[in-house]
Amino acid sequence: MPLLKSWVESANAPDCEFPLNNLPYGVFDDGKGARMGVAIGDQVLDVAQVDHGQDAALFTAPEWNGVMAAGPQVWDALRARLTELLSEDAYRTAVAPHLVPMADVQMRMPFRVSEYTDFYASRDHAFNVGSMFRDPENALPPNWLSIPIGYNGRASSVVVSGTDVCRPWGQLKAPDEALPRFGISARFDLELEFGAIVGQPSDGMVSVAEADEMIFGYVLLNDWSARDIQAWEYQPLGPFQSKATATTISPWIVTRAALQPFRTSTPERDRPLLPYLTEPGPMLYDIDLEIGLAPAGKDETIIARTNYARMYYSAAQQLCHHTLSGCPMRVGDLLGSGTISGPSADSRGSLLELSWGGKEPLTLPTGEQRSFLQDGDRLTLRGRAQGDGYTIGFGECTGTIVPAAPRPAWATE
Amino acid sequence: MPLLKSWVESANAPDCEFPLNNLPYGVFDDGKGARMGVAIGDQVLDVAQVDHGQDAALFTAPEWNGVMAAGPQVWDALRARLTELLSEDAYRTAVAPHLVPMADVQMRMPFRVSEYTDFYASRDHAFNVGSMFRDPENALPPNWLSIPIGYNGRASSVVVSGTDVCRPWGQLKAPDEALPRFGISARFDLELEFGAIVGQPSDGMVSVAEADEMIFGYVLLNDWSARDIQAWEYQPLGPFQSKATATTISPWIVTRAALQPFRTSTPERDRPLLPYLTEPGPMLYDIDLEIGLAPAGKDETIIARTNYARMYYSAAQQLCHHTLSGCPMRVGDLLGSGTISGPSADSRGSLLELSWGGKEPLTLPTGEQRSFLQDGDRLTLRGRAQGDGYTIGFGECTGTIVPAAPRPAWATE
Numbered sequence: 001m002p003l004l005k006s007w008v009e010s011a012n013a014p015d016c017e018f019p020l021n022n023l024p025y026g027v028f029d030d031g032k033g034a035r036m037g038v039a040i041g042d043q044v045l046d047v048a049q050v051d052h053g054q055d056a057a058l059f060t061a062p063e064w065n066g067v068m069a070a071g072p073q074v075w076d077a078l079r080a081r082l083t084e085l086l087s088e089d090a091y092r093t094a095v096a097p098h099l100v101p102m103a104d105v106q107m108r109m110p111f112r113v114s115e116y117t118d119f120y121a122s123r124d125h126a127f128n129v130g131s132m133f134r135d136p137e138n139a140l141p142p143n144w145l146s147i148p149i150g151y152n153g154r155a156s157s158v159v160v161s162g163t164d165v166c167r168p169w170g171q172l173k174a175p176d177e178a179l180p181r182f183g184i185s186a187r188f189d190l191e192l193e194f195g196a197i198v199g200q201p202s203d204g205m206v207s208v209a210e211a212d213e214m215i216f217g218y219v220l221l222n223d224w225s226a227r228d229i230q231a232w233e234y235q236p237l238g239p240f241q242s243k244a245t246a247t248t249i250s251p252w253i254v255t256r257a258a259l260q261p262f263r264t265s266t267p268e269r270d271r272p273l274l275p276y277l278t279e280p281g282p283m284l285y286d287i288d289l290e291i292g293l294a295p296a297g298k299d300e301t302i303i304a305r306t307n308y309a310r311m312y313y314s315a316a317q318q319l320c321h322h323t324l325s326g327c328p329m330r331v332g333d334l335l336g337s338g339t340i341s342g343p344s345a346d347s348r349g350s351l352l353e354l355s356w357g358g359k360e361p362l363t364l365p366t367g368e369q370r371s372f373l374q375d376g377d378r379l380t381l382r383g384r385a386q387g388d389g390y391t392i393g394f395g396e397c398t399g400t401i402v403p404a405a406p407r408p409a410w411a412t413e
Numbered sequence: 414m415p416l417l418k419s420w421v422e423s424a425n426a427p428d429c430e431f432p433l434n435n436l437p438y439g440v441f442d443d444g445k446g447a448r449m450g451v452a453i454g455d456q457v458l459d460v461a462q463v464d465h466g467q468d469a470a471l472f473t474a475p476e477w478n479g480v481m482a483a484g485p486q487v488w489d490a491l492r493a494r495l496t497e498l499l500s501e502d503a504y505r506t507a508v509a510p511h512l513v514p515m516a517d518v519q520m521r522m523p524f525r526v527s528e529y530t531d532f533y534a535s536r537d538h539a540f541n542v543g544s545m546f547r548d549p550e551n552a553l554p555p556n557w558l559s560i561p562i563g564y565n566g567r568a569s570s571v572v573v574s575g576t577d578v579c580r581p582w583g584q585l586k587a588p589d590e591a592l593p594r595f596g597i598s599a600r601f602d603l604e605l606e607f608g609a610i611v612g613q614p615s616d617g618m619v620s621v622a623e624a625d626e627m628i629f630g631y632v633l634l635n636d637w638s639a640r641d642i643q644a645w646e647y648q649p650l651g652p653f654q655s656k657a658t659a660t661t662i663s664p665w666i667v668t669r670a671a672l673q674p675f676r677t678s679t680p681e682r683d684r685p686l687l688p689y690l691t692e693p694g695p696m697l698y699d700i701d702l703e704i705g706l707a708p709a710g711k712d713e714t715i716i717a718r719t720n721y722a723r724m725y726y727s728a729a730q731q732l733c734h735h736t737l738s739g740c741p742m743r744v745g746d747l748l749g750s751g752t753i754s755g756p757s758a759d760s761r762g763s764l765l766e767l768s769w770g771g772k773e774p775l776t777l778p779t780g781e782q783r784s785f786l787q788d789g790d791r792l793t794l795r796g797r798a799q800g801d802g803y804t805i806g807f808g809e810c811t812g813t814i815v816p817a818a819p820r821p822a823w824a825t826e
Contacts, residue, residue, distance in 0.1 A: 115528065115568055120650060141649055146593050147584055151650040152565035155528055156741040168738035169618065171560055171687065180559050182687050185738075205582065207823040226738060236554055237533060237564040238651020244740035274584065274595050276824035325581035325598075325639060326818075327657035328569040405739075410620040411689035 001261050003390040006086045008099065010041030017384070017393020018042075023082050024252035024394070025217070027062045028105040034062035039252055039395070040086055042102050049098040050085060052078075064111045064253060068199035068216045069331045075199070075216065079257055107251035107395070109160045110219075111197065114332035116153040116247065117322060118193075118223055120144075121313040123267075125341040128353040145270050148277070148313040148321045150335075153223070154244045158334060161251050161397045167375060167404040168245040169411075170229035180232060182411050184404040187227035187358070187372045190379050191339040192291050192349035194308050195221035195249055196315035198333035202323055209280045211319035214329070218259065218315075220250040220289075220381045220397035221336050227352055227372065247336070250381070250397035258392055262286045262385040264309045266317075276320065283314035287385045289340060291349070293364070296376025301364050306342040306349060308383070375403045414674050416803040419499045421512065423454030430797070430806020431455075436495050437665035437807070438630070440475045441518040447475035452665055452808070453499055455515050462511040463498060465491075477524045477666060481612035481629045482744045488612070488629065492670055520664035520808070522573045523632075524610065527745035529566040529660065530735060531606075531636055533557075534726040536680075538754040541766040558683050561690070561726040561734045563748075566636070567657045571747060574664050574810045580788060580817040581658040582824075583642035593645060595824050597817040600640035600771070600785045603792050604752040605704050605762035607721045608634035608662055609728035611746035615736055622693045624732035627742070631672065631728075633663040633702070633794045633810035634749050640765055640785065660749070663794070663810035671805055675699045675798040677722045679730075689733065696727035700798045702753060704762070706777070709789025714777050719755040719762060721796070788816045 004020040005012055011019045018024065018039040028037040028044050036059050037044040048059040055074060058066045067074060085091045120126060123140075130139030143149065159165075167188055173180035199216025206214065223243060230242035263282040287308040294300035318335055339349040348354045351372050355361050358371035373379070381397040417433035418425055424432045431437065431452040441450040441457050449472050450457040461472035468487060471479045480487060498504045533539060536553075543552030556562065572578075580601055586593035612629025619627065636656060643655030676695040700721040707713035731748055752762040761767045764785050768774050771784035786792070794810040 143584075143586075143593070143645055143648070146586075147646055149646070149650055150653050152567055152653070154565055154740055156743050156746075157739075166739055170738050171556075171734075173556075173559075179684070180556070180687065182689050204818060205821055205824075207821065209823070229738065232556055233560055233562070234649070234651075235556070236647070236651075237562055238647075238649075240563050240565070241734070241738040241740065244735075245738045271592070274593065274824075275826075276595050276821070278823075321584075321654070322657075325583050325642065325654040325658045326570075326579055327567055327654065330569050333569075405617060408618055408620065408689070410622070410691075411618075411687075413688075 002388050004083065004087060006040060007089050007092045008041040008043055008086060010043070014389055015391055016041055017391055017395065019390045020083060020086055021387060021390050022254060022258050022392045023079060024254045024258065025064050026110045026252045027108040028100065029108055030100050030105045034108045036062065036064060038082060039102065043099040044102050044105055046098045046100060050095060062108060065332050068111070071200060072213065079255065107160055107162065110251060110253050112332050113155040113158045113334050114330040116155040116158055116334045117150050118153045118243065118336040119148055119150040119313065119318050119338040121148055121311050121318065121338040122340045122349070123312045124310065124343050125339040125349060125353065128341060128348060132357045146274065148318045150318060150322065151238045153247065157244050158247045158249060161248055161395065163248060163399060164402045165224055165246045165248070165399045166402050168226050168229065169404055170226055170241050171232055172228050173232045185226035185228055188401065189225045189227050189351045189372055190291065191223040191225055192289060192304065192306070192381055193221040193223055193339060194337040195219045196319070196335045197253060198319065198329050198335065199331060201331055202329040204323070204326060206320055206323045208277060208316045208320045212283060212316035214319060215256050215315060217253040217255040219253060220383050220394045222248040222379065222381055222397055222399060223336055224248070248397055248399045250394045252395045254392060254394055259285050259385065261387055266312060266314055277317050279314065279317065283316045284309045284311055285385065287383050289381065289383050292380040293370065294378040295364065295366060295368055295374065298366050300380065303354060303362060304346060304348055306340050306347040308340060310340060310342050311337060373401050375401050377401045415801050417496065417500060419453060420502050420505045421454040421456055421499060423456070427802055428804055429454055430804055430808065432803045433496060433499055434800060434803050435667060435671050435805045436492060437667045437671065438477050439523045439665045440521040441513065442521055443513050443518045447521045449475065449477060451495060452515065456512040457515050457518055459511045459513060463508060475521060478745050481524070484613060485626065492668065520573055520575065523664060523666050525745050526568040526571045526747050527743040529568040529571055529747045530563050531566045531656065531749040532561055532563040532726065532731050532751040534561055534724050534731065534751040535753045535762070536725045537723065537756050538752040538762060538766065541754060541761060545770045559687065561731040563731060563735065564651045566660065566749070570657050571660045571662060574661055574808065576661060576812060577815045578637055578659045578661070578812045579815050581639050581642065582817055583639055583654050584645060585641050586645045598639035598641055601814065602638045602640050602764045602785055603704065604636040604638055605702060605717065605719070605794055606634040606636055606752060607750040608632045609732070609748045610666060611732065611742050611748065612744060614744055615742040617736070617739060619733055619736045621690065621729045621733045625696060625729035627732065628669050628728060630666040630668040632666060633796050633807045635661040635792065635794055635810055635812060636749055637661070661810055661812045663807045665808045667805060667807055672698050672798065674800055679725060679727055690730050692727065692730065696729045697722050697724055698798065700796050702794065702796050705793040706783065707791040708777065708779060708781055708787065711779050713793065716767060716775060717759055717761055719753050719760040721753060723753060723755050724750060786814050788814050790814045
């Protein structure tokens with residue numbers, strides 16, 4: 001598919017993240033209150049202001065959950081309507097007054113997160129972590145090649161790009177310490193992930209094909225992780241407070257429709273998957289991803305580049321597996337892909353892997369070293385799919401680490 | 414505190430679960446739609462029908478979340494108002510028309526569950542499980558005596574007492590099988606727990622004392638668990654689909670206020686807790702608990718009796734720990750205590766423990782044996798606090814196991 005031209009000229013540049021082919025959905029605030037918006041070029045369309053006929057009520061809340069709940073026919077009709085309004089010059093006079101410059105708005109959470117699930121589905125990531133903490137010869141857990149391993153996260157901790165992230169306190173115990181202590185996390189990390197947003201509910205098992213149809217769109221996702229808290233708490237029931245400080249998502253929901261041209265297949269399998277996980281077609285997407293790290297007041301360095309196509313399991317497979325025991329899924333559920341790493345040292349999706357557990361600190365161009373995040377560091381994830389003369393972008397997924405809260409009076413030494 | 418007398422005569426019997434001292438909150442449906450109700454004797458008060466002055470809007474939705482969000486002053490005022498209306502004979506004429514016989518109503522979910530967290534906090538339970546799967550000499554995980562271990566569950570799977578529970582499908586692999594298969598869980602189990610309902614939100618760390626004040630009330634909770642799915646999936650990130658089929662709660666929220674007379678302390682510590690977990694007073698409750706099992710068409714047998722006072726960690730400690738890394742808590746969050754077991758063989762809160770992993774099946778009076786649940790089994794949890802001439806009950810927390818769904822066409826052999 002080539003570039004679809006818009007009368008919003010800025011949308012027609014080949015490197016613009018928000019051409020007419022994209023039309024991602026967000027919630028913006030220009031000082032007059034939070035409203036639903038659509039990105040086009042360097043503008044945001046105040047989408048409630050255009051005529052939606054009988055669907056008008058779907059556009060009054062500052063969240064996209066209502067549109068998601070309305071179902072795929074409404075999704076398709078909205079995309080067709082917006083494409084028409086923003087491509088045909090005849091609509092320019094009526095629509096242009098409802099465009100707000102992106103530079104003048106603050107982005108809010110694009111949807112209300114119902115529940116948040118995080119997975120563990122990049123083979124290179126699982127291999128790296130297993131090699132560090134277990135044994136390179138047996139790096140993958142025995143179930144890894146059969147199960148899209150997931151765990152439930154905390155929806156209340158999901159924040160939108162731009163929200164500061166406060167370094168957490170927690171229970172910590174180093175391997176050489178006899179007893180734990182209450183302290184500030186010193187091994188605070190990022191995780192480069194891709195988030196799938198469930199747009200339709202389920203009650204009972206759904207197939208991979210049905211799961212794919214339930215997905216409304218995707219965001220970039222940074223699952224901030226306190227490795228020292230995680231190491232002490234995670235046995236036997238999994239990560240808990242180590243993953244509950246914050247999870248940052250990019251502000252624009254890029255729809256499944258916009259990503260269709262970029263579909264690609266999961267890799268060859270070491271051992272066959274159980275039939276229920278068979279994919280009826282390509283379920284991954286070819287999306288270049290990068291992590292930028294900027295120390296306080298310093299320039300940013302790209303510390304890793306990888307691609308979503310590197311995953312072993314797709315979001316559709318993960319969502320199918322999620323429903324296997326009868327677990328109801330709801331509109332607004334968010335599924336994190338799991339950390340996305342590639343095979344090379346510069347394609348690892350976390351500092352845990354990039355610094356190999358702190359043993360091989362990264363050296364930034366400024367000369368500073370990083371094993372884990374320092375206060376003041378600004379982390380930015382970016383994602384781009386390269387089309388024929390156009391780009392599909394997600395907007396930045398960024399967060400700055402701020403110092404831990406003061407020690408509470410009730411948590412004495 | 415002695416029995417508080419009500420003009421609703423059935424509330425004054427010493428074994429009535431719902432005397433004036435209790436006043437638990439639920440949502441009932443008598444065929445005219447779901448409404449908020451208060452249990453008193455063998456009646457349900459249609460609470461929206463009594464005068465609440467400026468708080469009237471809190472009683473229009475079929476859920477107690479609005480009252481919870483309104484805060485402790487509103488909670489106290491409501492309890493005082495209801496106590497007055499149901500004790501003083503002068504109000505009988507005005508209030509009696511709004512009583513509905515409990516026998517004529519169906520109970521619904523009493524509140525909308527925001528997020529659901531489950532803990533692992535009974536020492537006897539952790540010891541039993543650790544003895545079975547690891548080693549009686551090292552039964553407790555190294556962190557168990559320091560951390561109120563918890564993991565995030567799935568709020569969408571929480572159902573009210575009386576809802577049938579469908580035996581789940583899942584990925585299964587027995588220790589002697591080389592590869593997993595898609596099959597029906599054969600080791601489906603119950604877990605006797607106590608659920609705490611968060612009635613006030615938090616943003617940042619809260620102390621144990623603050624956490625206690627945030628709790629609106631308690632319910633009985635059965636965290637249905639597929640042990641065979643759990644065994645294969647839970648490493649390294651914890652239980653997922655094994656716990657997502659359903660979690661059943663009792664229909665009445667027994668308020669913290671009603672339970673005040675039954676407060677009791679957590680036990681002596683093997684090693685001191687970190688100061689942040691210090692309790693400013695007794696935070697457990699003396700509540701007798703029991704599990705009844707009735708095979709299809711057969712009489713019920715009580716298969717275990719224990720007490721909530723057996724926990725090592727209180728809900729207030731669990732909630733405090735939950736906020737440690739900055740995790741925001743929300744109105745309607747549900748915290749499961751973890752399976753509650755006692756030290757004796759007949760005080761174990763799960764069939765996993767009662768049958769010692771299936772090695773010592775229970776024999777019921779009918780002659781039938783049980784290692785795990787069979788289709789048609791009806792499980793009922795009950796809880797009672799014994800006051801001076803009165804009883805505080807929770808109503809039954811019950812669910813019947815129905816056969817697994819047919820194999821989906823897309824999940825071939």
